[in-house]
Amino acid sequence: MGTTTPPKIDLYSDTQTRPTAQMREAIANAEVGDEQAGEDPTCNALQERMADLFGTEAAMFVVSGTMSNNISIAAWTRRGDAVVVDARSHILRSETAGAVVGSSVVLDQIRGERGHFSVEQLDEVLHPGSLYAAPTTVVSMENTHNFAGGTVWPIDQYRAVAERAHEVGARVHVDGARLFNATAASGVPLRDWAEPVDSIWVDFTKGLGAPIGAVLAGSTEFIAQARRYKHVFGAAMRQAGIAAAGCLYALDHHVERLTDDHANAARLAAGLVAAGCEVVMPETNIVFFDPPADTNIDDFVSGLAAHDIRIGKVQGRLRAVTHLDITTDDIDTTIDVITSTTA
Ligand SMILES: Cc1ncc(COP(=O)(O)O)c(C=O)c1O
Incomplete structure (x- = not known):
C-alpha cells in the first residue's frame, strides 16, 4: 500500500493527482x-x-x-x-x-x-x-x-x-x-x-x-x-x-493540457534511452521501461525513492506516468537522478 505523505515527484500513476485549489472551490460551491x-x-x-x-x-x-x-x-x-x-x-x-x-x-x-x-x-x-x-x-x-x-x-x-x-x-x-x-x-x-x-x-x-x-x-x-x-x-x-x-x-x-503530459512522457523516454534503459516509446502519458542491463529492478526503484521520486513496478517492468502534478523540471530532475545513479 502507499504512503500518506506523497513523494515529491510521483510518477507512479496519473491517479496520484491532488485536486487543485480551484477545483476544490468548484467542489465546495456545487x-x-x-x-x-x-x-x-x-x-x-x-x-x-x-x-x-x-x-x-x-x-x-x-x-x-x-x-x-x-x-x-x-x-x-x-x-x-x-x-x-x-x-x-x-x-x-x-x-x-x-x-x-x-x-x-x-x-x-x-x-x-x-x-x-x-x-x-x-x-x-x-x-x-x-x-x-x-x-x-x-x-x-x-x-x-x-x-x-x-x-x-x-x-x-x-x-x-x-x-x-x-x-x-x-x-x-x-x-x-x-x-x-x-x-x-x-x-x-x-x-x-x-x-x-x-x-x-x-x-x-x-x-x-x-x-x-x-x-x-x-x-x-x-x-x-x-x-x-x-x-x-x-x-x-x-x-x-x-x-x-x-x-x-x-x-x-484540464483537457487541453494533456498534450503537456504527452510531451513530458516523450522527454522522459528520451532521457531513459540515453541512460541505457530499454524503453517502450510512449504514444501518450505512460512510459514502460526496463532498467539498464546490469541494474536490479528493485534497487532501481528504491534508488529513486531515496531521492523522493516514485515510479511503479507493473507486471515485471518499470512504469512512469506523467500527469497534472508533474512538471518538466520534475522530468529533468528524474532524468538527472537516473543518469547519475546508472552512470
Ligand atoms: C485502463 C483502465 N481501466 C480501468 C481502470 C479503473 O479505473 P478506476 O480506478 O476509476 O476504477 C483503470 C485504472 O487505472 C485503467 O487504467
Missing part, C-alpha cells in the same frame, strides 16, 4: 440533490455535457472506471456468456475478476499487438455459442491501453473490430479510462470513438485530475439498464454533485 433519484443538478449537467461530447443518447455518472466496466458487462450479458478482452486488459488483470464475480461470464483473451487485436485474431475466439461453447456477447477494447504502454487504437482497426463483432451479434464495449489522452494524441474526437460502439466510458480521476468519477455513455436503452445495475451494485449515490463538480471543472480546465 449545487447538489439526490443523484439516485435523478435530482442532482450538477450530476445531470455533467451527464448532458458528456452525452453531447460522445454524441450518444445518454450518459450516466459513475463512481469509478472499474464500476463502469462491471455495470456494462452486467448490462450486456447473461450468466455463462463470453466476453472478449485483450490479454493485458485492465478488466482481466486489475479488476479482481469483477466481471466473473458480478456477471458470471468467462473472459476470452486475445494477445493483441500493443494492446490492439485484429479482426483475424477476433475471428479465432468469436463463437455464436453451442452445447459446448459459451456465446460471445461482448467484445471489449481498451483505449488508451494501460499495460501496453498508453497506446492508442488505430481508428480504422478499431472500427473494423467493432464492425466484425456486430456482424456476429456481439456488443462492443470500450474501457476509455484515458480516452481523453487518446483524443489528445490522435486528434480523433470522443464522438468518433463512441460512434462505432455500444458502451463507452471515460475516467476523470486519471489525467484530468478529479478525485472521484467516471461517465458511462450509450443509448437511452443501455443507460436505463446500466442504471439498474448501478443500483444492484450499491453504487447509486445521493449528493454526488460534489464529485461531479470536480469533473466539470476538469473538463473546462
Whole structure:
C-alpha cells in the first residue's frame, strides 16, 4: 500500500493527482440533490455535457472506471456468456475478476499487438455459442491501453473490430479510462470513438485530475439498464454533485493540457534511452521501461525513492506516468537522478 505523505515527484500513476485549489472551490460551491433519484443538478449537467461530447443518447455518472466496466458487462450479458478482452486488459488483470464475480461470464483473451487485436485474431475466439461453447456477447477494447504502454487504437482497426463483432451479434464495449489522452494524441474526437460502439466510458480521476468519477455513455436503452445495475451494485449515490463538480471543472480546465503530459512522457523516454534503459516509446502519458542491463529492478526503484521520486513496478517492468502534478523540471530532475545513479 502507499504512503500518506506523497513523494515529491510521483510518477507512479496519473491517479496520484491532488485536486487543485480551484477545483476544490468548484467542489465546495456545487449545487447538489439526490443523484439516485435523478435530482442532482450538477450530476445531470455533467451527464448532458458528456452525452453531447460522445454524441450518444445518454450518459450516466459513475463512481469509478472499474464500476463502469462491471455495470456494462452486467448490462450486456447473461450468466455463462463470453466476453472478449485483450490479454493485458485492465478488466482481466486489475479488476479482481469483477466481471466473473458480478456477471458470471468467462473472459476470452486475445494477445493483441500493443494492446490492439485484429479482426483475424477476433475471428479465432468469436463463437455464436453451442452445447459446448459459451456465446460471445461482448467484445471489449481498451483505449488508451494501460499495460501496453498508453497506446492508442488505430481508428480504422478499431472500427473494423467493432464492425466484425456486430456482424456476429456481439456488443462492443470500450474501457476509455484515458480516452481523453487518446483524443489528445490522435486528434480523433470522443464522438468518433463512441460512434462505432455500444458502451463507452471515460475516467476523470486519471489525467484530468478529479478525485472521484467516471461517465458511462450509450443509448437511452443501455443507460436505463446500466442504471439498474448501478443500483444492484450499491453504487447509486445521493449528493454526488460534489464529485461531479470536480469533473466539470476538469473538463473546462484540464483537457487541453494533456498534450503537456504527452510531451513530458516523450522527454522522459528520451532521457531513459540515453541512460541505457530499454524503453517502450510512449504514444501518450505512460512510459514502460526496463532498467539498464546490469541494474536490479528493485534497487532501481528504491534508488529513486531515496531521492523522493516514485515510479511503479507493473507486471515485471518499470512504469512512469506523467500527469497534472508533474512538471518538466520534475522530468529533468528524474532524468538527472537516473543518469547519475546508472552512470
Ligand atoms: C485502463 C483502465 N481501466 C480501468 C481502470 C479503473 O479505473 P478506476 O480506478 O476509476 O476504477 C483503470 C485504472 O487505472 C485503467 O487504467
